[in-house]
Amino acid sequence: MKQYGKGVTTTKKTLNIAVLGGDARQGYAAGRLRAAGCRVLCCGVPSAEPEQENWETAERICEAARAAEVLLGPLPLTKDGVSLSGAVGGELLIAELVENLTPRHTLIAGTLPPEVRRACEAKGAAAAALTDRDDFAWLNAVPTAEGAIAEAIRQSTGTLHGSECLVLGYGRCAKVLAKKLAGMNARVTVAARGGGARCAAEADGFPAWDLPDLPDRMTQFGYIWNTIPAPVLEEALLVQLPEDAVVIDLASAPGGTDFAAAARLGLRALLLPGLPGRCAPKAAGEIVARVCLSILREQESGEGNQCR
Numbered sequence: 001m002k003q004y005g006k007g008v009t010t011t012k013k014t015l016n017i018a019v020l021g022g023d024a025r026q027g028y029a030a031g032r033l034r035a036a037g038c039r040v041l042c043c044g045v046p047s048a049e050p051e052q053e054n055w056e057t058a059e060r061i062c063e064a065a066r067a068a069e070v071l072l073g074p075l076p077l078t079k080d081g082v083s084l085s086g087a088v089g090g091e092l093l094i095a096e097l098v099e100n101l102t103p104r105h106t107l108i109a110g111t112l113p114p115e116v117r118r119a120c121e122a123k124g125a126a127a128a129a130l131t132d133r134d135d136f137a138w139l140n141a142v143p144t145a146e147g148a149i150a151e152a153i154r155q156s157t158g159t160l161h162g163s164e165c166l167v168l169g170y171g172r173c174a175k176v177l178a179k180k181l182a183g184m185n186a187r188v189t190v191a192a193r194g195g196g197a198r199c200a201a202e203a204d205g206f207p208a209w210d211l212p213d214l215p216d217r218m219t220q221f222g223y224i225w226n227t228i229p230a231p232v233l234e235e236a237l238l239v240q241l242p243e244d245a246v247v248i249d250l251a252s253a254p255g256g257t258d259f260a261a262a263a264r265l266g267l268r269a270l271l272l273p274g275l276p277g278r279c280a281p282k283a284a285g286e287i288v289a290r291v292c293l294s295i296l297r298e299q300e301s302g303e304g305n306q307c308r
Contacts, residue, residue: 014038015296017276019045020097021087022074023277027052028285029072029292036293041067044087048285061092065100073097075110075130075277101125106299108158108292120247128295135294137172139287140276145177147279148248148272149184152223155246155268160186164220169227170197170208173250177225178206193228221245226256235261238269248272 015038019030027048034040034055043058058064065071068069072175079096084092098116103124104259107116112129120127130136153160163186167178170192178201181188190201191209198208209217218240226232229251235258241247246268247262249255255271262269276284 014239015070016041016068017070017292018043018058018068019072020061020064020074020091021045021084023086023274023287024048024281025277025288026074026086028282029288030055030285031117032286033072033292036289039068044084044089044092046086046088048281059090061096061130062100065102065105069104069106069294070292071097071105071107072288073107073109075274075288077109077111077116081113081115089284095212098123106296108295130288130291133291133295134172136287136291138176139291140284141145141173141176143276143280143284143287144173144250145180146251147275148177148225149180151270151272151275152225152246152248153217155248155270156276157244158222160184160223163187163222164222165189165223165225166191166218167206167225167227168192168211168232168256169251170194171200171227174225174227175200175204177227179204182206189221201234216240224248226251228256230256232256232259233262233269234258235265238262238265238267241267243267250275 017033017038018041019026021044024046026045030040030042030045031049040065041056041058043064047053076085079085082094084177086250098119101120101123106126107120108128110130112127117127165181165188167187167188167190170190178188178190188206190206190209191214192198193211200210214237218237221250222242222245224247226249233256238261245267247257247267249257249271253273257269
């Protein structure tokens with residue numbers, strides 16, 4: 001086994017990894033994988049570093065699949081079900097990706113639609129979704145939380161120091177966010193559905209409310225971050241917010257905020273999924289590469305079944 005920094009190991013033989021499409025994260029992920037000793041082939045990947053322009057490239061997925069046994073797709077793999085997300089220099093089709101899968105391939109991407117998972121199974125290819133993994137979720141929560149705080153500061157005329165902040169939900173991202181806000185001397189309250197989540201928030205030192213407790217208590221908050229992927233911030237709650245309040249929604253589209261109502265009320269409310277790729281692409285790309293190598297290490301050693 002060969003060591004590649006931060007506890008990540010892979011085999012002694014050179015891994016051939018084709019990085020496909022995506023945003024700036026993919027370019028930085030390619031750089032981290034190359035630095036780890038992998039042979040990296042880029043196909044439709046935005047250039048993140050000047051030297052990347054001289055790396056091996058492929059114009060078509062079929063070329064990449066012939067040259068590599070690991071295919072690293074974007075986050076998410078696809079937004080329209082037809083093509084890979086964010087490819088530069090031409091469209092990369094899901095159909096071509098599926099057609100070129102073989103039993104020697106491992107497909108890794110942010111998310112994998114059910115039809116792609118079924119195709120991997122039918123072709124005998126291994127598959128893993130980054131968003132299914134705890135290590136990726138925890139690591140990715142850091143740039144997400146920092147980006148969410150930065151965007152709130154940009155949208156506000158005040159300071160977070162001493163402000164009343166509400167965090168909706170208390171999963172991984174919300175936990176990191178709440179702790180970072182507390183470190184900036186903001187007064188943080190958590191609201192969550194689950195009793196376990198509320199107890200965890202209390203154990204971390206935050207007042208914790210059940211969601212039904214929110215009505216008539218929203219007037220105090222100048223900043224609200226939502227991480228719950230379901231309708232939460234509806235008009236009856238939004239109307240109670242101060243007129244200069246800022247709402248940052250981090251949940252998967254369409255988010256948990258009634259954005260039409262927020263617009264009518266003149267509130268600054270933003271849906272910001274995929275923040276790491278925009279606010280911290282280098283750090284986020286390095287996280288992608290790190291977890292990708294962990295998946296391959298597990299696949300090699302037979303740990304768990306993350307790759308099937």
